[in-house]
Amino acid sequence: MNITRENIDELNAVVKVDIAKEDYNGKVEKVLKDYRKNANIPGFRKGHVPMGMVKKQYGKAVLVDEVNKLLQEGLNKYLTEEKLDVLGNPLPKEQENFDWDSENYSFEFELGLSPEFEVDLNTEKPITHYQIVAGDEMIENQIKTIQKQYGKLVSKDAVEGEEDQVAGTFKNEAEEIESTTTLSLDKMKNEEDRKKFIGKKVGDVVTLNTKDLFEDEHDLMEVLKVDHDKVHGLDVEVEFTISEINKQELADLDQELFDKLFGKGEVTSVTELKEKIKEDAGKQFAQQGDQQLLNDVTEMLIDNTQFDLPKEFLQKWIRTAGENPMTEEEAKEEYEKSEKGLRFQLIEGKLIKDNDLQVQYEDLISFAKDRIKEQMAQFGQMNPEDKELEDIAKRVLSNQEEVKRLSEQLMNQKLLDLYKEKVNLEPKEVTYEEFVKEVYQ
Known part of the structure; x- marks a missing residue:
């Protein structure tokens, strides 16, 4: 087997795969011999069917199957060894007058290559990092809700x-x-x-x-x-x-209520109650502030990181990638809808590679334990033993879907930490109402 590549430009290439008879013949003969051993054809004992008859009945199908296996294995190995960063999948080029009766075959594939680019996290214009806090009205409303709940x-x-x-x-x-x-x-x-x-x-x-x-x-x-x-x-x-x-x-704001809410002696006055509500709300709002930061940094990176994509190749690939083939117009429309997401995937991949961000199993266990501990706290289990958390985390991570989900969450957290360290941020403290008005209205 011989594989060669012709670079059309920086973003497009054609790979040619030549397969000779000696590459596939032994595999085809072995499969046909196995067919002969097990073939049930009227008039012949099992295992005694003439090889000529076996070849006539199964030869072409086996040949096509074995050549295609060699083709895929060889192409995948080539892409790995050459360390080619391709977008989508290789697309076979149409070949007129292709002849399976020939002994030697040539196949060509179009490749869409990932662009080379750099990512600059340190922008001149700062990005707002919202520090969301509970305002006085929200705290008073929360106190009234508590009084109703326990009244x-x-x-x-x-x-x-x-x-x-x-x-x-x-x-x-x-x-x-x-x-x-x-x-x-x-x-x-x-x-x-x-x-x-x-x-x-x-x-x-x-x-x-x-x-x-x-x-x-x-x-x-x-x-x-x-x-x-x-x-x-x-x-x-x-x-x-x-x-x-x-x-x-309404329930009285007394020590009995405070102890029910937070444990004995943790809160001893209305002033401390307000501080506790503000602190707990701040922890919840921190997630919204961080998510908005992720959104804003994502938009900044897409706008500021310029590179070309193999647009025509990707539209052609989109046409054939799904279960149902698309028209050229449908593929163009789908590409335009997904281009922004694809650009950020490439940017994100570049950041992960350049900053050596990795999700190790030990990190995943620790991350899962923290999430489980948060969930248990919601049901009043405030101090679970570490062994219990470890056992639950391992059971959760025995599910591959959960591994994928938590790995994505952990990588997002690592990217968020990277942004907080390297992006030009401007902290801004706002109440939740101010945040909603500023961001969503």
Whole structure:
């Protein structure tokens, strides 16, 4: 077998593979002999079928199969030994008048080559690294939520205010609506609807219109128990018969509540409670700040790292890569949609290689243990033993899909650490509300 390469330009090449009879003949003969031993052909004993008959029946198919095996093995070995960084897969060139009855064969493949480029992480213009904190309003709302969660419901004779909760049943016979639910009056959109409940007692009926009853129509879907398609645009009157009235009595901000939340003596005052809420929120928001940093650095690298791609080759490869072949127009459209992602894959690969970023098994175990510990803490298991974490991590990593998922997460973390070290960053402290407004609006 002889393999040669002709470089068309820096991004495109053609590889020619020549296969001679001596390369494949021995393999073909061996397969045919095995066929002869096991062939069941009427009129002949097993193992005594004439070789000429075996060759006539199976020879061409075996030849094609063995040549294709040699071709793929030789091509893959060549690409590895030559250390060619190719994009997509080699594409066989069409050959007119190809003759399988010949003894020697030549095949040609088009290659798309990865471009050479450098990545500069140190930009002149700094990238904002958001340090997201909980504002005073968010902290107060969280405290109120905690008080509600640990408070108690007190039964009432009549509805007195919008903070009351009213249980009952919605009905509309024509629309086949009959749903028992509990309403928090402060969730209702219009003050006029909320006022209809004031002074009402158990057994009273309140008539409401479903249109604009809540800010979010999904809340209406939940209380009426109707499907997603029906709730959108629903504009009918429903009767709500009150069966129970309760007021949420807030829990006292005392030491008993603090100990329930954080453990005995960990928090001893409302001031410390606010600090703890702010600290915990900061940890959660740090992930959002880091994700935004990853997004912004990605955009910067794509914009600032210039290189050409073998565009025509990649469009041709896209046409044939999927289960269903595409037209030229479809392949062009798909390439335009995926070009940005491909560029970043190459940039990311370059960064990983140049900075020797690796995911070792020991790192993966440690990373998995940290994630498991975080999950266990959510269910109140604050101090699991290291052996328990190790055993769970090893069970998780026995699943190859989990290995792939966690490896990608760990590599993203390594890239994030690299960006924090080398990219020109400008820290900016913002509340969560300010972050949402600045980034998403």
